[in-house]
Amino acid sequence: MKLLPFEKPLAELYDKIEQLRKLSEEGNIDLSGEILKIEQRAEKLRLEIYKNLNPSQIVQIARHPNRPDSGSLIRLIFDTFIELHGDRLFADDPAIVGGVGTLGAARVVIVGHQKGHDTKENIFRNFGMPNPDGYRKALRLMQMAERFRMPIITFIDTPGAYPGLEAEERGQAEAIARNLREMAGFSVPIISFVIGEGGSGGALGIGVANKLYMLENAVYSVISPEGCASILFRDAKKADVAANAMKITAPEIVKLGVADGIIPEPLGGGHHDWKAVAFEIERAITSDLDIFKSKAESEIKQQRYDKFRKMGVFVS
Amino acid sequence: MSIIDWFAKKEKNISSAERLNIPGDVWVKCTSCSEILFQKDLDSHCKVCSKCGFHFRISPAERIRYIFDHESFVEYDSNVGPVDFLGFFDTESYSDRIRKAQQKFDRNDAIVSGVGSIGSVPVNASIMDFFYMGGSMGSVVGEKITRTIERSIDDLKPVVVFTSSGGARMQEGIMSLMQMAKTSAALERLAEKRVPYISVLCDPTTGGTSASFAILGDVNIAEPGALISFAGPRVIEQTIRQKLPKGFQRAEFLLKHGMVDMVVDRRQLRETLQTLLQALNPHGVLAK
Numbered sequence: 001m002k003l004l005p006f007e008k009p010l011a012e013l014y015d016k017i018e019q020l021r022k023l024s025e026e027g028n029i030d031l032s033g034e035i036l037k038i039e040q041r042a043e044k045l046r047l048e049i050y051k052n053l054n055p056s057q058i059v060q061i062a063r064h065p066n067r068p069d070s071g072s073l074i075r076l077i078f079d080t081f082i083e084l085h086g087d088r089l090f091a092d093d094p095a096i097v098g099g100v101g102t103l104g105a106a107r108v109v110i111v112g113h114q115k116g117h118d119t120k121e122n123i124f125r126n127f128g129m130p131n132p133d134g135y136r137k138a139l140r141l142m143q144m145a146e147r148f149r150m151p152i153i154t155f156i157d158t159p160g161a162y163p164g165l166e167a168e169e170r171g172q173a174e175a176i177a178r179n180l181r182e183m184a185g186f187s188v189p190i191i192s193f194v195i196g197e198g199g200s201g202g203a204l205g206i207g208v209a210n211k212l213y214m215l216e217n218a219v220y221s222v223i224s225p226e227g228c229a230s231i232l233f234r235d236a237k238k239a240d241v242a243a244n245a246m247k248i249t250a251p252e253i254v255k256l257g258v259a260d261g262i263i264p265e266p267l268g269g270g271h272h273d274w275k276a277v278a279f280e281i282e283r284a285i286t287s288d289l290d291i292f293k294s295k296a297e298s299e300i301k302q303q304r305y306d307k308f309r310k311m312g313v314f315v316s
Numbered sequence: 317m318s319i320i321d322w323f324a325k326k327e328k329n330i331s332s333a334e335r336l337n338i339p340g341d342v343w344v345k346c347t348s349c350s351e352i353l354f355q356k357d358l359d360s361h362c363k364v365c366s367k368c369g370f371h372f373r374i375s376p377a378e379r380i381r382y383i384f385d386h387e388s389f390v391e392y393d394s395n396v397g398p399v400d401f402l403g404f405f406d407t408e409s410y411s412d413r414i415r416k417a418q419q420k421f422d423r424n425d426a427i428v429s430g431v432g433s434i435g436s437v438p439v440n441a442s443i444m445d446f447f448y449m450g451g452s453m454g455s456v457v458g459e460k461i462t463r464t465i466e467r468s469i470d471d472l473k474p475v476v477v478f479t480s481s482g483g484a485r486m487q488e489g490i491m492s493l494m495q496m497a498k499t500s501a502a503l504e505r506l507a508e509k510r511v512p513y514i515s516v517l518c519d520p521t522t523g524g525t526s527a528s529f530a531i532l533g534d535v536n537i538a539e540p541g542a543l544i545s546f547a548g549p550r551v552i553e554q555t556i557r558q559k560l561p562k563g564f565q566r567a568e569f570l571l572k573h574g575m576v577d578m579v580v581d582r583r584q585l586r587e588t589l590q591t592l593l594q595a596l597n598p599h600g601v602l603a604k
Contacts, residue, residue, distance in 0.1 A: 161527075163547030163555050168565060171575050173526040173546040177500060181532055184501030185508075200484075201496060201527045201546070208497050222484045222493040222524070232406035232486055245404055246489040258490050308501050309462070311494040312455030313401040316393075 001271065004060045010049060013042040050267050053217075056240035058249050059225060061217040062196045066271035068278070070112030070155040071097050073195065076278035077285070078103050081110065086137060090170065093134030095126045095162070096206070098141040100150070103282070106289050109145035111138045111206050112155030115196070128197075129162035132175035135205050139179050146186045151289055154192040154206045159224060161202030176205040183208035184305060187297035191288050193263065193281055194218040194253075195270075210304045211288055212258065214250035215277065216265040220258070221248040258311065346370055362582040371539050371582055373519055376428040376443040379478055383586050389432030389441075393463055397424035398456045402489050410487040413449065421448050425456035426481070429464045434476070435590025437600065440468045443478045446520065451481035453525050454488040458495025461529055465502040468511050472599040475506065475513040476589065479530040483523020496528035503532050512596035514589065517544050517567070517576065535592055536576040537585070538567035544576070 003011050017038050024031040053061070061067070074081050078101035086092040098111040115121075115128035122128075138154075145152045161172050183190060183206075192209035198220030214220060223231075225243035230236040253259040263280045270277040292300060344353050348370035358365070362382040363372040374382075380389045397418075404410040418424060426448035431440050442464045444451045451457075461477065468475045484492040506513055515533030517526075519542035527546050530536075538544060545565040553560055563569050567579045580588050594600060 161546065163551045165552060165556055165560065165564070168545055168547065168552065169573050171531075171573070173544075174531045174575055176527040176546070177496075177529070177531045180497050180500035180528060181504045181507075184497070185504040200493060201524055204493055204497060205527075208501070220490055222488075222490055223486055228486050234407070242406075245402070245406065246486065247402055248490070253490055256490060258494060305501055305505070308494065308497045311491060311498055312459050313399050313488070313491060314396050314455045314459055315399055316396040 002065050004057070004064065006049060006053075006057050006060070007268075010042060010045055013038055013045065017042065046267070054240075055219070055243040055249050056225065058217050059197075059219055059239075059243055061269040061271075062219045064269060064271045065117050067115075067157075067196050068270050068274040069117065070114050070157055070195065072274060073155060073278050073281065074099075074101065074110055074112065076275060077282045078108070078110065084141060087133045087140055089133070089136055091131070091133040093126075093131050093137055094124055095128055095130040095158070096134035096138055098138055103285060103289075106286075107148075107150045108153050108289075109141050109150050110153045110155070111141055112195075113158040113203075113206070115157055126162060128158045129160060130158065130202060130205075131162050131164065131167045132170045132172050135161075135175035135179050138206050139175075139182055142179075142183065142186065142190075146188055149188060151188050151292065152186070152190045153285060154190065154209065156192060156194045156198050156203045156207050156220075157196035158199045158202045159197055160199035161205065176201050179205045180208055184308070185301070186304075187301045189288070189292040189295075189300050190304065191285060193284075194220050194250075194259070195277075195281075199224060208304070208308065210292070210300060210307070211260050213261050213263050213281075213284055214253055214259045215263045215270060216250055217269050218250060219243075219248040220253050221246050347372065362585075364582050369540060369581070371519065371541055373446055373480065375447060376445050376478075379443050380428070380430075380432070382582065383478075383589065384432040384434055384441075385436065389430050391428060391430040392467075393429045393460050394424065396456050396459055396463075398454055398488075400487070401491075402487070404487040404489070406487075413487070417448050421445070423448065425454070425460075426451045427457045427460050429460045431467070431473070434586060434593060437474070437590055437593040437597070439474050439476045439593065440464045440471070441476045441478070444480045444518075444525075446480040446482070446518075449485065451479075451525070452483065452485035452492070453481055453495050454485035454492045455495065457481075457485075458492070458498050461495075461499045462502045465499070465506050465513075468513075469502075469505055469509050472509065472511050474511060474593050474597050474600075476516065476593075477513070477529060477533075478516045478518055479521040479525055480518040481521060481523075481525035481530075483525055493524065496524050499529040500532060503529060507534075510598055512593070514592060514596075516585070516589075518542055520544070522546070522548055531575065534596065535578075537588065538570060538576040538579050539582055539585075540567055540579050542567040544570050 081101040083099040097114045113128045116125045190209040191211045225239040228242040229238040250262045266273040346365040349368035351367040400410040426445045429442045517538045570576045
């Protein structure tokens with residue numbers, strides 16, 4: 001698995017342990033005392049590193065190539081899932097997946113950004129950066145959910161909407177804006193999870209939710225740290241400073257009142273155990289759907305409106 | 317280069333403002349064609365170059381003067397002001413940026429809202445100001461747009477918004493992103509009430525502003541030559557690694573691709589708005 005730069009010291013210790021083990025087997029020498037000492041040191045370091053992650057390290061975990069993706073999580077969480085394709089207007093955008101599923105007695109529509117885990121997959125998925133067609137597919141599916149009274153679950157994981165020539169021609173701005181307006185009007189509940197990168201308008205385009213959760217190592221920001229650094233700090237290398245300044249981590253987003261809760265991840269990040277991540281998300285969905293079941297349609301719509309209406313900090 | 321081009325170029329050089337050394341408040345050089353224009357004439361043409369039709373970027377005060385009926389505009393929500401709630405610091409602190417901009421413009425933020433009439437049709441309106449921190453949308457811009465829409469939900473007057481904005485205000489982090497959802501949600505409610513909303517997209521309208529209320533008009537009008545885009549041209553060039561075609565993401569390009577209804581010269585904008593507002597508004601009364 002890909003090692004992140006800040007994990008190198010830890011990896012070195014693990015290498016050392018491995019070497020000593022080999023040495024002890026080959027030379028038939030008892031090194032268990034040494035090994036135990038290093039193992040203890042490694043464990044201490046592991047806790048030290050992962051319990052004190054800074055925002056730019058969290059960004060790296062959020063972008064880890066083995067981070068659980070929407071498609072995989074959907075299959076781990078839901079009892080059944082059938083993927084549906086296409087926006088009925090122009091194309092089927094592989095950067096957004098969606099379909100219908102069931103979870104216990106609940107019928108739901110699921111939509112999520114889809115990243116890949118290697119270069120080939122990522123090229124096919126456009127690195128999780130949707131074109132307008134993706135947002136229009138998402139809208140079509142969500143409108144179907146509204147029609148058939150199905151709660152909507154969305155998984156957010158994108159660096160942003162694709163900044164491409166054709167994307168602009170086909171109305172990237174319009175596709176996102178329309179989703180914001182239409183999602184605000186639905187009377188079925190919408191529950192969203194930022195599972196990795198919540199990149200700007202491209203994330204919000206499927207994120208106007210009644211309840212928003214952040215995975216512990218997910219980030220949500222108005223612009224990528226690199227983008228912010230190159231515009232405001234005039235130096236793309238200051239991405240770590242920008243990541244810190246913009247307050248993009250799960251606890252910070254919760255504190256600002258934008259997210260409602262944090263989904264715990266295994267120590268070191270969700271890529272170490274996809275099933276554990278899926279289990280925690282499933283728990284949140286089940287408990288929320290239970291609460292929304294007893295709410296009237298008008299109440300659900302009103303609650304979502306009030307949630308976003310409150311957002312903003314100003315004096316008057 | 318042909319000899320004709322050479323002469324044409326030479327002529328252009330001679331008419332440049334630097335050489336003439338003229339006082340800036342009486343004469344203005346057109347940004348586009350370099351024609352020297354008399355400030356008063358330019359003002360009477362709604363700050364449109366009489367030679368090439370170039371639309372200068374204008375302040376909310378000028379826009380009110382050109383579009384609204386004389387002295388009909390009454391500002392509201394001017395007390396809503398920004399806060400540096402993240403303690404944001406890039407090359408300078410956000411608090412300092414706010415303080416400087418407020419001093420310079422004698423206004424709280426990058427937007428003016430109010431009620432006024434256009435050709436005797438009363439409307440609630442918000443006007444963005446690109447000169448104030450790039451017209452960036454933070455909590456104040458989002459809140460004031462939303463309040464304008466909410467006023468119309470109550471009094472059923474049509475909404476007109478003039479956009480001019482580089483996008484979300486990074487110094488307010490995720491909160492500025494949320495303004496996109498807040499304003500769009502308000503527009504959803506406005507549509508339920510059957511109150512028309514006209515969006516006038518002015519140069520430039522990009523990023524989060526374009527991907528929310530700016531593009532959601534029942535009628536979208538663009539000013540000639542206005543840059544209207546989700547991603548900026550520079551970002552796109554870096555992504556696709558090729559030069560963008562001429563006129564890409566300009567108002568006329570958006571018209572061709574079906575994203576705006578019309579491109580209207582600022583000198584005809586008032587009349588166009590009046591006609592549209594009268595035709596669209598189910599709550600209004602048609603003048604005979």
